[in-house]
Amino acid sequence: MSEVLEVVLRLAAVVAAFLVLPLVVGQTEHKVMAHMQGRLGPMYAGAFHGWAQLIADGVKFVQKENVVPAAADRRVFTLAPAIALLPYLFVLLVIPIGPGLVGQELGAGLFFALAMMGVGVVGAVMAGWASANKYALLGGMRVAAQLLAYELPMVFAAASVAMAAGTLSLTGIVQEWQWWWLPWQAIGAVVFFVAGLAELRRPPFDMPVADSEIIFGPYTEYSGLRFALFILAEYAGIVVLCALTTVLFLGGWKGPFGSEQIGWLWTMIKVFGLAFVVIWVRVSFPRLREDQLQRLAWATLVPLALLQLAITGVVKIAI
């Protein structure tokens, strides 16, 4: 009985984190982006510095009409937001927050997490195809191209860490992690983070949704709650990417002191530090062109990831 209760508690905690953390990141983006542009951002919702802005947005989205275009592939169209959002929930399930603090320990956790992140992209491809809209279709094609280009360096970089740790378990990787992995896996960390940004279609890699070119890409025809779910998926994706980068490259719950007691706090600090970088990069850089994006992936990130794999292999054999 207590086992069932524990599982239920863990699942509830993961779902709660899944619902809260993306909103926190979203609100942080509102405020940080505003101040980086010399503005104040939301100030009214919730009375204190607009803390309830995203809740107000959610209420607004729920009230809006859910339009399905007449020519749309109805079933795929309605299913796409769920496909885009839920994989990130499943990834969050296997990411360890602290020692023993994990939704579900999984032997092949890294493999599972990367596969699920790939599935999340399929939701956007589905939305692009099912909308029966040329802009959505263009966006969907760009999403697919981006997935193909960036999955490879991402997997290579992750494989380098798995090689170094000798395990695919995310908990195992953090347990093996030592501080000198930071310089050792530095290239891999950057490649993983950049590729992850591209896979999440975050600026400056947001050509699939480039609003000045193709309206809003795959999400052009969406409105109301389904649209909100896509946006939520983007922020859930940020949380998942930052959490994965933390676990793989920044030592997860390990900190300068008290790793056993306040490990979850270290994880949270690192995750939100990375989320800040995601927002910072979005504010600072203009969007890449589609061909520049592909060039960055194939001509820069893939060779760098291979170089990281070679370095990891050499050092691993040497020690």
Next chain:
Amino acid sequence: MSNHEAVKRVPGAGLAKGLAVTFRTLLRRSVTAQYPEVKPALPARSRGAIALLEENCTSCMLCARECPDWCIYIDSHKETLPAPEGGRERARNVLDRFAIDFSLCMYCGICIEVCPFDALFWTPEFEYAEYDIRDLLHEKDRLREWMWTVPPPPENDPSGAVPKEITTAERTAGPLTPGAGGDRDGGSEGGAGE
């Protein structure tokens, strides 16, 4: 040119520069003015609305005629003052209506410039938006109300030449105490009343 070369020499220098710019802005105070809560500090000569000092107006119609938009409406009639002892009757203009249509006004300020009797003034007040465009026609009592918001004119430059008004006044009334408050609105009102 040299800057461009420097960017080429160090890969990623441009990216770092971009990040630095946004981060510096993040640390700086934002420039947003929270308008309805915090009123803007407007300069004294801001062109908000046009105020009418009805007592100074002689219905000479100069403002209405100079107005490029023809947005000033003036009605007046002549009134004959009874002859004082040993004099003759005097005719005087009485202002019946003075209205400015702020939906037409383009805030050029020509009416204020052209008024020979200092009856029109700028006020920095600007919050008179209306739901109905017809309500933007301000009649003379409303224009008179704006007078209370007209800021006092700037002090005379102490090292500058003495203004003509003061020398004229001194010629008739004797030397004025320096820095007396007489050179505010009252001074011009008195001048126009002559």
